[in-house]
Amino acid sequence: MSDPRPKEHSARDLLRELFPETHRELFGEAQGGPALPPTLGLYPVADGRLALVHGDQLAEFTPIPPKGSSALHCDLCHHTRSRSEAHVYRVQVGARRTRYVTLCTPTHGCQSRAGARGLEALAWRIFPIENLHAD
Numbered sequence: 001m002s003d004p005r006p007k008e009h010s011a012r013d014l015l016r017e018l019f020p021e022t023h024r025e026l027f028g029e030a031q032g033g034p035a036l037p038p039t040l041g042l043y044p045v046a047d048g049r050l051a052l053v054h055g056d057q058l059a060e061f062t063p064i065p066p067k068g069s070s071a072l073h074c075d076l077c078h079h080t081r082s083r084s085e086a087h088v089y090r091v092q093v094g095a096r097r098t099r100y101v102t103l104c105t106p107t108h109g110c111q112s113r114a115g116a117r118g119l120e121a122l123a124w125r126i127f128p129i130e131n132l133h134a135d
């Protein structure tokens with residue numbers, strides 16, 4: 001039998017690879033807490049982007065430049081927001097599939113308003129992500 005070890009690429013590994021500072025913030029290194037890995041949540045990463053983590057999956061939300069001046073409707077907490085309080089994010093969910101998600105800019109308040117159910121509903125819209133690197 002050859003080496004049966006699957007390639008493990010958990011969201012946590014991805015975070016550590018892509019955004020080491022965020023990884024440190026989330027999982028800590030010597031904080032002494034039990035530091036259970038979060039299974040579902042949105043985390044601010046570099047350059048205004050957000051990472052949606054759900055179990056071992058991770059999606060990256062990239063803010064796109066605002067157009068126009070109409071109000072935005074947050075897809076997570078369902079509040080109506082002005083242009084300065086929310087962003088439209090682009091999420092690559094497949095080689096040729098992109099989703100657009102509107103979220104409040106201060107994500108902590110937004111997530112607490114939405115609660116676990118709101119986050120789950122969002123995760124359902126985004127995951128699973130297709131293999132983006134199929135050439």
Ligand SMILES: [Zn+2]
Nearest residue numbers: 074077104110
């Ligand atoms: Zn919101």
